Amino acid sequence: xxxxxxxxxxxxxxxxxxxxxxxxxxxxxxxxxxxxxxxxxxxxxxxxxxxxxxxxxxxxxxxxxxxxxxxxxxxxxxxxxxxxxxxxxxxxxxxxxxxxxxxxxxxxxxxxxxxxxxxxxxxxxxxxxxxxxxxxxxxxxxxxxxxxxxxxxxxxxxxxxxxxxxxxxxxxxxxxxxxxxxxxxxxxxxxxxxxxxxxxxxxxxxxxxxxxxxxxxxxxxxxxxxxxxxxxxxxxxxxxxxxxxxxxxxxxxxxxxxxxxxxxxxxxxxxxxxxxxxxxxxxxxxxxxxxxxxxxxxxxxxxxxxxxxxxxxxxxxxxxxxxxxxxxxxxxxxxxxxxxxxxxxxxxxxxxxxxxxxxxxxxxxxx
Amino acid sequence: xxxxxxxxxxxxxxxxxxxxxxxxxxxxxxxxxxxxxxxxxxxxxxxxxxxxxxxxxxxxxxxxxxxxxxxxxxxxxxxxxxxxxxxxxxxxxxxxxxxxxxxxxxxxxxxxxxxxxxxxxxxxxxxxxxxxxxxxxxxxxxxxxxxxxxxxxxxxxxxxxxxxxxxxxxxxxxxxxxxxxxxxxxxxxxxxxxxxxxxxxxxxxxxxxxxxxxxxxxxxxxxxxxxxxxxxxxxxxxxxxxxxxxxxxxxxxxxxxxxxxxxxxxxxxxxxxxxxxxxxxxxxxxxxxxxxxxxxxxxxxxxxxxxxxxxxxxxxxxxxxxxxxxxxxxxxxxxxxxxxxxxxxxxxxxxxxxxxxxxxxxxxxxxxxxxxxxxxxxxxxxxxxxxxxxxxxxxxxxxxxxxxx
Numbered sequence: 001x002x003x004x005x006x007x008x009x010x011x012x013x014x015x016x017x018x019x020x021x022x023x024x025x026x027x028x029x030x031x032x033x034x035x036x037x038x039x040x041x042x043x044x045x046x047x048x049x050x051x052x053x054x055x056x057x058x059x060x061x062x063x064x065x066x067x068x069x070x071x072x073x074x075x076x077x078x079x080x081x082x083x084x085x086x087x088x089x090x091x092x093x094x095x096x097x098x099x100x101x102x103x104x105x106x107x108x109x110x111x112x113x114x115x116x117x118x119x120x121x122x123x124x125x126x127x128x129x130x131x132x133x134x135x136x137x138x139x140x141x142x143x144x145x146x147x148x149x150x151x152x153x154x155x156x157x158x159x160x161x162x163x164x165x166x167x168x169x170x171x172x173x174x175x176x177x178x179x180x181x182x183x184x185x186x187x188x189x190x191x192x193x194x195x196x197x198x199x200x201x202x203x204x205x206x207x208x209x210x211x212x213x214x215x216x217x218x219x220x221x222x223x224x225x226x227x228x229x230x231x232x233x234x235x236x237x238x239x240x241x242x243x244x245x246x247x248x249x250x251x252x253x254x255x256x257x258x259x260x261x262x263x264x265x266x267x268x269x270x271x272x273x274x275x276x277x278x279x280x281x282x283x284x285x286x287x288x289x290x291x292x293x294x295x296x297x298x299x300x301x302x303x304x305x306x307x308x309x310x311x312x313x314x315x316x317x318x319x320x321x322x323x324x325x326x327x328x329x330x331x332x333x334x335x336x337x338x339x340x341x342x343x344x345x346x347x348x349x350x351x352x353x354x355x356x357x358x359x360x361x362x363x364x365x366x367x
Numbered sequence: 368x369x370x371x372x373x374x375x376x377x378x379x380x381x382x383x384x385x386x387x388x389x390x391x392x393x394x395x396x397x398x399x400x401x402x403x404x405x406x407x408x409x410x411x412x413x414x415x416x417x418x419x420x421x422x423x424x425x426x427x428x429x430x431x432x433x434x435x436x437x438x439x440x441x442x443x444x445x446x447x448x449x450x451x452x453x454x455x456x457x458x459x460x461x462x463x464x465x466x467x468x469x470x471x472x473x474x475x476x477x478x479x480x481x482x483x484x485x486x487x488x489x490x491x492x493x494x495x496x497x498x499x500x501x502x503x504x505x506x507x508x509x510x511x512x513x514x515x516x517x518x519x520x521x522x523x524x525x526x527x528x529x530x531x532x533x534x535x536x537x538x539x540x541x542x543x544x545x546x547x548x549x550x551x552x553x554x555x556x557x558x559x560x561x562x563x564x565x566x567x568x569x570x571x572x573x574x575x576x577x578x579x580x581x582x583x584x585x586x587x588x589x590x591x592x593x594x595x596x597x598x599x600x601x602x603x604x605x606x607x608x609x610x611x612x613x614x615x616x617x618x619x620x621x622x623x624x625x626x627x628x629x630x631x632x633x634x635x636x637x638x639x640x641x642x643x644x645x646x647x648x649x650x651x652x653x654x655x656x657x658x659x660x661x662x663x664x665x666x667x668x669x670x671x672x673x674x675x676x677x678x679x680x681x682x683x684x685x686x687x688x689x690x691x692x693x694x695x696x697x698x699x700x701x702x703x704x705x706x707x708x709x710x711x712x713x714x715x716x717x718x719x720x721x722x723x724x725x726x727x728x729x730x731x732x733x734x735x736x737x738x739x740x741x742x743x744x745x746x747x748x749x750x751x752x753x754x755x756x757x758x759x760x761x762x763x764x765x766x767x768x769x770x771x772x
């Protein structure tokens with residue numbers, strides 16, 4: 001960062017925000033998915049058996065701390081656990097239409113992630129390979145990413161005093177680079193997790209629905225939700241009852257029972273804030289005009305009132321002077337020049353005394 | 368010129384610390400709170416945020432954001448509200464209200480930043496947002512505007528300390544003159560920045576429609592936050608007056624005392640209008656968002672309590688108080704109005720946030736979080752008292768009396 005760049009950023013909130021909006025325009029929904037060749041994972045909840053081997057693998061390959069409850073204890077799946085800073089994936093048991101099913105929770109690796117949009121220090125990035133990764137070296141620890149994430153994914157190291165960071169599933173990005181599968185996918189014994197190109201996974205999911213009538217809800221969670229995600233979920237159907245195809249909310253009940261929100265909309269979450277952010281340059285430009293104008297009008301009104309008052313005072317003074325002149329002339333005609341001069345003097349003095357008294361009062365009033 | 372109990376610091380005796388150090392009950396309570404706060408501060412910064420808060424993965428923002436930041440910024444709106452009324456709209460009879468309002472606004476914002484340092488995982492990295500600006504983030508806008516506005520408020524406020532120290536450091540007179548000359552620029556800059564960040568505090572939650580209850584979530588949240596901040600600004604001026612007249616009455620000069628009632632009535636009338644407008648905005652928004660069915664639920668009842676008890680009721684009471692010239696009623700109403708603003712911010716940030724989570728996962732602040740919030744408020748009050756005891760805030764300094772600006 002050089003000085004000029006720094007000043008550019010500091011000096012013009014409007015311009016900075018305008019740049020932000022320009023970036024938004026470029027990233028409109030029309031360009032979905034951003035990285036057509038990116039990887040994804042299809043999670044088939046009808047296959048998952050809740051063995052927690054994905055959790056164990058995740059802990060191992062990412063060198064996370066030992067769990068409080070050993071991975072062989074399957075009873076913890078009964079609890080509705082969230083991912084945390086030290087457990088990047090968890091498997092929970094859900095009752096779907098009375099039958100037990102398991103769902104694995106981890107970062108969904110959104111196409112246009114809410115966390116990245118919300119971060120004011122640019123810690124998150126969506127990589128072309130599909131992973132949403134976080135670099136803590138410039139993290140301020142504000143945790144707005146956690147507020148923004150619609151899936152409650154990022155965890156924070158609340159227990160650390162010196163370098164607490166946000167932590168979440170990385171899609172095993174370092175392993176992807178080496179050409180390996182993510183730890184959890186590799187460990188899954190029942191093929192509940194299918195790794196592949198996101199575009200292929202969508203076709204695979206549709207094929208499974210077609211080949212197994214009545215097995216799946218006809219809705220692929222993550223295809224469009226929150227702008228689309230790299231990790232997508234298939235849900236078990238409600239006793240084979242057909243679900244209207246064009247009604248994603250009709251598919252909501254099964255997904256809701258699986259703890260997934262189908263009301264997020266198909267826009268990336270960040271887009272919900274871009275309207276408000278786009279108004280910033282308008283306010284920066286227009287408010288000074290509006291309030292400057294109001295100030296100018298106030299000043300003008302004050303000046304006009306002052307002029308008007310001065311005119312009234314001048315008129316009154318002129319009237320008074322004319323009256324004094326007339327009176328003096330009259331006295332001069334009847335009483336003689338000497339009397340007129342004395343009368344003029346007396347009246348002038350009286351007026352002066354009155355004026356002095358008035359201005360004194362006026363001053364006191366002003367204070 | 369009536370200076371009854373006012374002690375004006377002179378060149379030789381610059382500080383008037385007696386009222387802060389004497390062993391009155393108020394001072395003793397202050398010292399205890401500050402001592403406890405200091406201990407919790409040490410724990411917070413040596414053991415971690417988790418050691419003193421109930422924050423979780425699901426509730427990453429708690430009382431320190433919901434109260435210290437959201438309410439702190441909103442309740443400091445008196446600064447822009449009063450300066451605009453006085454300088455832009457030309458209501459010169461509010462002039463004596465400007466300095467107290469600017470002082471509290473400056474302190475409010477300064478301590479918002481202090482409180483924020485407690486909440487941030489990496490407080491020292493706060494300036495990083497300027498070096499790595501995440502321009503798509505609402506928080507970036509909030510940060511940029513708050514930082515800039517804090518600077519503006521500091522300059523606006525600086526007139527008081529400069530008048531205080533001018534006898535000792537005469538070069539301050541030049542600075543003071545420059546600041547006074549740009550008053551109107553600062554005012555307009557200030558209202559622009561306030562509009563931006565007051566509203567963007569509401570925009571922060573736009574990104575989380577799944578977490579905030581539909582009765583509080585709305586695409587118009589930025590507007591609600593801004594409009595309610597105006598009512599908060601007007602109410603806070605009245606509210607502060609309520610305490611100032613109790614605590615530091617002897618530091619008010621004749622002008623301040625004479626204008627005080629007029630300020631209360633005018634601001635009450637303004638707050639009444641704004642609260643009515645806010646009520647209509649929220650109500651129409653509720654209808655437009657098709658949230659009517661929610662009113663039948665418990666959340667709906669809670670929403671109605673907020674809307675009728677803490678928005679419409681203070682609006683009506685303000686209107687009555689202003690019409691009858693009843694200063695006491697207006698002052699009492701300001702307590703209700705301020706409570707209403709705090710309630711709204713609590714609802715958005717904590718109570719109606721994560722409303723779908725099971726109650727076991729819901730957040731309630733820890734005693735230590737509450738203590739830190741009380742600690743911050745106590746610091747503001749103490750700083751305010753120090754300023755009022757030493758600087759010409761509630762009175763005009765005799766050296767600068769009668770100067771128009």
